[in-house]
Amino acid sequence: MVKLSAEQILAVEGMSLSFGGTQAVRDVSFDVRTGELFAIIGPNGAGKTSIFNCISGVYHPQQGSILFRGEELLGKPPEDIARLGVARMFQNIELFDNLTVLDNLMLGRGLHMNYSLASAFLFGRAARRQEVANRAVVERLIEFLDIERYRIYPVGMLPYGVKKRVELGRALAMDPTLLLLDEPVAGMNAEETEDMARFILDVRAELGVTMVLVEHDMGFVMDLADRVLVLDFGERIALGTPAEVQSDSKVIRAYLGEDLTGAAKETT
């Protein structure tokens, strides 16, 4: 177990989000520490992805605050949040299908390039230098994720598991301080899941990125996460280490139902 740093990188306080009469997130608070691998779990519709959408600025929560390194994210447009160093992987792959793997990752480098439109029209010195420098960064990531042979293919044609890896690469290309992973192993077989777990651990070890993970694969979450937040119907029902969470009666009730609590304990 990695020793947690005391420094909070992300602090969510009393966040509530509703769509009309539907309360998606209700008064949820949690904090993520620097270097931590923080997991959010919960049954379908518990509000996990909604929380991600709030953090990355796609949804606008009605109440609460989201502090990222001391800066309020609420009310900021997604592109500004990205600029601050928050990257994200999507639940249903949201890659740029017609672009090659290279271009997808180069888009992740967009925030690290600033040459002018004039330079782009002439493909002048600044444009050339920045394109080449960022290309080198992207190539290193491609090597890291072991997707060299797909480099020049449009991602639309690639198999599912590879797409997920490309999406991780695209998020990493942004050089983020905080990475939000929305079901990185959904729909993957055991082998692919293991590969992804390894990549995530490598990212943490080599790049030192703090990660928040949403996942349904309990084995995956319990093996990787330092701390786990459990949601049910938009509310926080537990927060703690994997071991603490697993033995929490509220969590067991949320997953397995009211009357089966006793039976569930025996089988797990």
Place this chain on the structure above:
Amino acid sequence: MTNATKESLHTTRGRPQLFTSYSREMAIFNTKVKRNWAIVGILALVVLPFFLQRDMVALITTVLIFAIGGIGLNLLTGYAGQISLGQAFFMGVGAYTAATLGGEAKGDVIGLGLDMVIWLPLAGLVPALVALVLAPLAARVRGLYLAILTLGLVFIGEHIFKEAKPITGGAGVGRAPAEPVFLGFDLFSNQTILGYRIDRFTIFYIACLVIFLLLAFAARNLVRSRFVRSFSAVRDRDVAAEVMGVSLLKTKTLAFTISSFYAGISGALLSIVIGRISPETWNIFLSIDFLAVVFIGGLATITGSIMGAIFVVMLPKLVNTLTVFIPGAGGVGDGSLLNVFELQSIIFGLLIILFLILEPRGLYGLWLRLRNYFKAWPFSY
């Protein structure tokens, strides 16, 4: 090691696909074959008019002008995924900007008679500025919705053109276009150069060729830059683009503005080829012609836009020639089942449908297939 020896090493290795640096791979003509063919192609374009009849020279000039406008529209429609029917409006704005600045004053119609050095850039910049003003509206919608929004623009534009008589001459009357006098040199007059007499159509063709090449290379450069990369990102997944730091508003505005710059230049040059411009020129059918250039040529390719322009401009001529061989087809009012124009519309419509279904990458896609077939020959499956 000098560049030259590096390059010869390249060829002796015999692996044209092997790149030894990123900037080499990023080059527009990243293989020798491509570069050599481009040089041959450009030379052919330079000498072409000397072998052609006058009306054919005017036709290939129109091809170049359509290619300029087509490239602009492809940046917006092909790359940024915004279908725009506003092309004709922006071409009109470009044409009237040019005519007002560079044309002759006649009666009530304003004309400042300025040099092409002034009016040509402004013929692009003024429509770009108009687009910039309209962009916040246009950027709120995407895909087909922009088509409806810009459809309105064309009709409003046509109405304004008809009413703004001091600038446009008014409906049915029109006005003379800008005079292509570049630094005192009239690009639309017969000249004698080195003892050879060159007619004005050829001179103007060469001028358009230079402008076309400049704008086409600029577009190709833009396509490999961060800007057009974000255009495509917005087209494919706008939410993902946003969380990666791409501003939708800025990106769509930029696409719309650049596209209108190209449209404006295209409109200004087209008005000179037409000879006299009336407000009716800039109607919805011109916009549709340009969408045909983009769709038939191939979405999101600059080369394709050029192919599309050749096709769309040449097709009427071809249909005209072929009419004789098609039973039931004939001239206007000679009692035949279909006249030339009807036949043209039918063929156009059919081709757009066929391309959308069979080869969405358009003529450029067909070319890629052909090229890859022969690349792998004799092992092509």
